[in-house]
Amino acid sequence: MSDGAIAELAKRRGFFSQTAEPYGGVAGLYTYGPQGAALKDNIEAAWRELFVTREGHMEISAPDVLPGAVFEASGHLETFDDAIVECPECSGSHRADHLVEDATDLEDAEALSPERIGELIADREAGCPVCGTALADQPVEKFNLMFETNIGPGSGSPGYLRPETAQGIFVDFPQFAEYARNQLPFGVAQIGDAYRNEISPRKGLLRLRALVQAELEHFFDPDRDEPPLERVADVKLPLYAADAQRTGGGVRSLTVRAAVEEGAVEPWVAYYLGRSLEWYDEIGVDMDRFRYRQHRSEELSHYAADCWDAEAEVEGDWIELTGFAYRGSYDLEKHAAGTGEEYSVFRQYEEPVTVERPTVDPDMSELGPAFGSDAAAIAAALEELVERDPDAFDDERVVVEAGGDRHEVPVEHAGFAVEEVTESGEHVPPHVVEPSFGIDRLVYTVLAHGYSEDTVDGEERAYLAVPPAVAPTTVGVLPLMDRDGLAERARTVAEQLRAAGIAVAYDDSGSIGRRYRRQDEIGTPFCVTVDYESLEEETVTVRDRDTTAQRRIRTDGLAETLRSLRDGDRSFEEL
RNA sequence: GCGCCGGUGGUCUAGUGGUAGGACAUGAGCUUCCCAAGCUCAUAGCCCGGGUUCAAUUCCCGGCCGGCGCACCA
Numbered sequence: 188m189s190d191g192a193i194a195e196l197a198k199r200r201g202f203f204s205q206t207a208e209p210y211g212g213v214a215g216l217y218t219y220g221p222q223g224a225a226l227k228d229n230i231e232a233a234w235r236e237l238f239v240t241r242e243g244h245m246e247i248s249a250p251d252v253l254p255g256a257v258f259e260a261s262g263h264l265e266t267f268d269d270a271i272v273e274c275p276e277c278s279g280s281h282r283a284d285h286l287v288e289d290a291t292d293l294e295d296a297e298a299l300s301p302e303r304i305g306e307l308i309a310d311r312e313a314g315c316p317v318c319g320t321a322l323a324d325q326p327v328e329k330f331n332l333m334f335e336t337n338i339g340p341g342s343g344s345p346g347y348l349r350p351e352t353a354q355g356i357f358v359d360f361p362q363f364a365e366y367a368r369n370q371l372p373f374g375v376a377q378i379g380d381a382y383r384n385e386i387s388p389r390k391g392l393l394r395l396r397a398l399v400q401a402e403l404e405h406f407f408d409p410d411r412d413e414p415p416l417e418r419v420a421d422v423k424l425p426l427y428a429a430d431a432q433r434t435g436g437g438v439r440s441l442t443v444r445a446a447v448e449e450g451a452v453e454p455w456v457a458y459y460l461g462r463s464l465e466w467y468d469e470i471g472v473d474m475d476r477f478r479y480r481q482h483r484s485e486e487l488s489h490y491a492a493d494c495w496d497a498e499a500e501v502e503g504d505w506i507e508l509t510g511f512a513y514r515g516s517y518d519l520e521k522h523a524a525g526t527g528e529e530y531s532v533f534r535q536y537e538e539p540v541t542v543e544r545p546t547v548d549p550d551m552s553e554l555g556p557a558f559g560s561d562a563a564a565i566a567a568a569l570e571e572l573v574e575r576d577p578d579a580f581d582d583e584r585v586v587v588e589a590g591g592d593r594h595e596v597p598v599e600h601a602g603f604a605v606e607e608v609t610e611s612g613e614h615v616p617p618h619v620v621e622p623s624f625g626i627d628r629l630v631y632t633v634l635a636h637g638y639s640e641d642t643v644d645g646e647e648r649a650y651l652a653v654p655p656a657v658a659p660t661t662v663g664v665l666p667l668m669d670r671d672g673l674a675e676r677a678r679t680v681a682e683q684l685r686a687a688g689i690a691v692a693y694d695d696s697g698s699i700g701r702r703y704r705r706q707d708e709i710g711t712p713f714c715v716t717v718d719y720e721s722l723e724e725e726t727v728t729v730r731d732r733d734t735t736a737q738r739r740i741r742t743d744g745l746a747e748t749l750r751s752l753r754d755g756d757r758s759f760e761e762l
Numbered sequence: 763g764c765g766c767c768g769g770u771g772g773u774c775u776a777g778u779g780g781u782a783g784g785a786c787a788u789g790a791g792c793u794u795c796c797c798a799a800g801c802u803c804a805u806a807g808c809c810c811g812g813g814u815u816c817a818a819u820u821c822c823c824g825g826c827c828g829g830c831g832c833a834c835c836a
Binding site: 196198199210265385488667670673697701718728735 | 763772773774794796797798799809810825826827828833834835
């Protein structure tokens, strides 16, 4: 298939086109037309069917705008800002923090301020990696890839458009845990828009500034919960591991069972790789142009401990469809720290346990007069010390550091005691595995993989071989001729099918062959044609898009037949 | 953000210092008893701004958008 054929078809047939074209268009913003919106909806519905209904998770819907504090806690404010320095000679842009890392023994220069990075570049006389020109006097600028806005009037409450839908789930985890009756494991799913102010959006739907994500956050107890691997144990995964990428190796086909047994893939991630593989196949991704690629260590996100991408080959390039990330407890711990709230689940022991716990109860009426303004800090230091080293309270005096000084405190004033405490359980910070699907890229891939050309009666034709379940329109209803009452009859049939909940296109314009081609091109899997026999004997023909074969069937039960074809309960050959 | 190339009806394109022609598609009609047939008619276009010029779609500059390469892709 030639490059650009999808974009051309997309625009001509109403799948998608650039937003605000009369104003010149905006890079990275696209609007789905009638066909595209329907295709996208169907893919989202198929996703929901698997990840919410069949897997038994809960779907939520959070707002696109979230307060700045959320992204401070999540790390996005810091790490979504890339420090860039531009070379005055060759105009190349380079990651300023990477230059510093190369020139120094620092490993995490990304965390430094732009000013500090600039100083280090000047100090180490770092040069442009392309042409060598000194960069000492060049400003270090930050590219913030989040869209910023203000919540309410004034600038006192900065807000950001979410760069991933996930944060809407993590931030209100306590609420969702409550709905889940505090029972791990449970999953929270969300389909919604995310926004990234990309420096250079490219290639149509593949790199957008406003995109649709379908994400599942599956929370579980890392010590106790195991994924139901038996459901997917025999699914064969095309794995392109990090090692293979480094050594020039290729894709290795392993069953889920084998991949987990040899430790190639984390078990929860492996479960979702297996579960998703069949789903991709069902919605029309070509399994011969599909693989799972592991992130190399250097490309892992700040939050991810391990990550595999589902990738599809489209127009010669491998593109990421989904990231399956093992995020550990990173996000929940960040939000716990950011809010002081509980982002964990209480797990009750089978039997309560009684433990001896050393405690302090500082006597402030003594410490206050004795230490003045340091007293509060000393009390806190005592509480910290008793957890760390209870033996320090064995002597008459205990030494703590507070306010920059060492203080000797009489143990009797610390209120040291060993209490018997009965604990009925403990707080477990859940781990999370996150399948994160890019819906727009899936739409594009389904179009690209479905696009086909063949020859019918010596005429070339193009058709979209997308599965009936995701096709924008399920049935085209066509009168063979626009005369002799055929059109009226066809309209009645179309109404009946619509009333039965089937997506129907009615078309009486042009020759029958032309109308079949139109439906082929937008991927309509079946056409119902009303002909002269229909008027006499209550039958119509049903035509199959991919083969152009036809069957004559009775009109009573037509809706039921088409529905079962759409839902995959029977095939056209079985008619 | 940088470099190179490009931007003419919905789509694909021809062409020009004196504002444009085709094909396909679309609509109306004729014809037509199952796969883009034919005929008639119709709708519809020079990306935006500035400059040069009597006159700019055309030449120059800038912008926007697109393709490719670089960088970026948390």
